[in-house]
Amino acid sequence: SQSLPVISLIDELMELTSQSLCQLEIKEHFNIIKEIGRGKYGRVLLVTHRWTPMALKVLPKASTKLQGFLREYCISLHLSCHPCIVGLFGIAFQSNEHYGFAQELVTGRDLFAIIQPRVGIPECAVKRCAVQISCALEFIHQRGLVHRDIKPENVLLLDTQCRCVKLADFGLTQRRGTFIRFISGTLPYMAPELCTMVLEEGQKEVKVPPLRVEPTLDTWAFAVLLFCILTGFFPWERCNDSDDFYEEFADWHRSPKNTPVPSQWKRFTPVCMQMFRRMLALDPSERCSVGEVKGYVGKDWVRAKDVNGWVGENGEVSKSTPSPCRGSCITPVTLYSHFLTDKPPVPILGEIGSMEALCALCEHDVTVVLD
Helix, strand or coil: CCHHHHHHHHHHHHHHHHHHCEECCHHHHCEEEEEEEECCCCEEEEEEECCEEEEEEEEEHHHCCHHHHHHHHHHHHHHCCCCCECCEEEEEEECCCEEEEEECCCCCCEHHHHCECCCECCHHHHHHHHHHHHHHHHHHHHCCEECCCCCHHHEEECCCCCCCEEECCCCCCEECCCECCCCCCCHHHCCHHHHCCCCCCCCCCCCCCCCECCCHHHHHHHHHHHHHHHHCECCCCCCCCCCHHHHHHHHHHHCCCCCCCCHHHCCECHHHHHHHHHHCCCCHHHCCCHHHHHHHCCCCCECCEECCEEECCCCCEECCCCCCCCCCCCCECCCCCCCCCCCCCCCCCCCCCCHHHHHHHCCCCCCCCCC
8 A cells, every 4th residue: 555655664764863863952053032832742942043944843852752753753754745734854853851853934823823712713714724734634644644633733824814724743643553552632622432542540551442543533633623713612522421512413413414403513504514424423434534625615614694693594593502602511712722822813814815726736636616
């Protein structure tokens, strides 16, 4: 298969990188301007090297295994040729206390930063993101890899209108078919088959049942991301029977196709709900591929809104609020971000761009029509 040579290539690249990993001190070779990101993994620094600006990802040796660092760097380097994936400079090193590598500097914000809580972002911008993210994920999956950490914080923007976005952060990326031993990720984006494996307090490692890494995990997380940026809410907090909103969705999914959708999904058109039904299939084997999303971007996703509620297919008005706002049960997207800020979210403005040109950029022959 196509993925086998790619996996061998990554193994060889890891071996070569480990043999040539240079020792240097960051301050002696880079001009540090400021910190631009921080998480459990470490930090991202805005630096210049020989007058070239770049983003330096720095991981502490105390909490990072060499093999893990090599895997992230080599996978990132291998995938960075795609226009919708953040680029790398091919600079990897170690200092006395850190491992590090240099990425292209994306001067905009991440996708999370422009989501207006309880509102989301305009549908046209969501569709631009959907096309580009799906193209990036197809590229990843074709190479036998699964990203495993799809969320707005890992989508970087070159502009506030989402005309050019780049998928980033391959720290959790794994080979397809790998057995999952440790659960990582952000709960609202985790598929139900993963949520059943979440470790109890004090448990160190998954024991049963065995679950393999598959692209369907990315499909699920991608669908949750789309819901979040369309609404400004998570659809649920976690996918298990203790979450009322997930249970309501799961009951709807198991019901005949003409069953009314749960209240927090009423803002979406039937075509959009068909897409969500395919992406969020409870059985992983029934989920669509990420590329199928591009087939839906030519249709409306969000219903028109009347002063009294949301207008349905036949002109009827639903007075029940489709956004998940029953008390505090559904969580606005701010809660789970590691990058909370006092600055208000930036609204996305502007008219729809050329989706045909966007698809051409992503190396896919896709014909869509957007008003």
